[in-house]
Amino acid sequence: MSLLDAAREVREMAYVPYSRFKVGAAVRGASGAIYRGCNVENVAYPEGTCAEAGAIAAMVAAGETELIEVAVIADSPSPVPPCGGCRQKLAEFGRHDTPVLLATTEGGTLATTVGELLPGRFDAGHMARAE
Numbered sequence: 264m265s266l267l268d269a270a271r272e273v274r275e276m277a278y279v280p281y282s283r284f285k286v287g288a289a290v291r292g293a294s295g296a297i298y299r300g301c302n303v304e305n306v307a308y309p310e311g312t313c314a315e316a317g318a319i320a321a322m323v324a325a326g327e328t329e330l331i332e333v334a335v336i337a338d339s340p341s342p343v344p345p346c347g348g349c350r351q352k353l354a355e356f357g358r359h360d361t362p363v364l365l366a367t368t369e370g371g372t373l374a375t376t377v378g379e380l381l382p383g384r385f386d387a388g389h390m391a392r393a394e
């Protein structure tokens with residue numbers, strides 16, 4: 264199964280009673296394994312979590328800390344862009360050139376990279392002087 268198909272499949276599981284906006288994400292770990300996540304909302308709105316966060320959590324829970332490919336899909340007019348927080352989360356485990364495929368349920372796609380999504384990101388190097 265392709266990474267995008269995995270994201271499409273898990274999207275159906277999204278818990279979205281508030282936004283009605285289902286998102287599916289899948290990441291491929293360095294081992295080749297696929298991890299999936301969907302958005303999970305909460306009546307206390309800020310407590311909701313994004314699909315990307317769920318997929319990353321599944322990857323880390325399985326013992327992997329490097330992702331080599333990402334796919335995200337939603338029913339949106341143009342390929343769904345990860346939110347700012349998810350860009351930082353992807354950057355934690357991906358590299359600058361790690362491919363990210365953004366997609367619509369209608370078949371639209373946009374190929375980008377973790378680095379393109381978050382130029383100038385905060386990383387451990389910025390804490391070099393911290394003790």
Ligand code: THU
Pocket residue numbers: 279282284286301302303304311312313314315335343344345346349
């Ligand atoms: N959402 C994601 O899960 N990923 C994205 O990349 C964009 C937004 C979710 C959060 C919330 O449940 C819903 O979409 C509307 O913002």
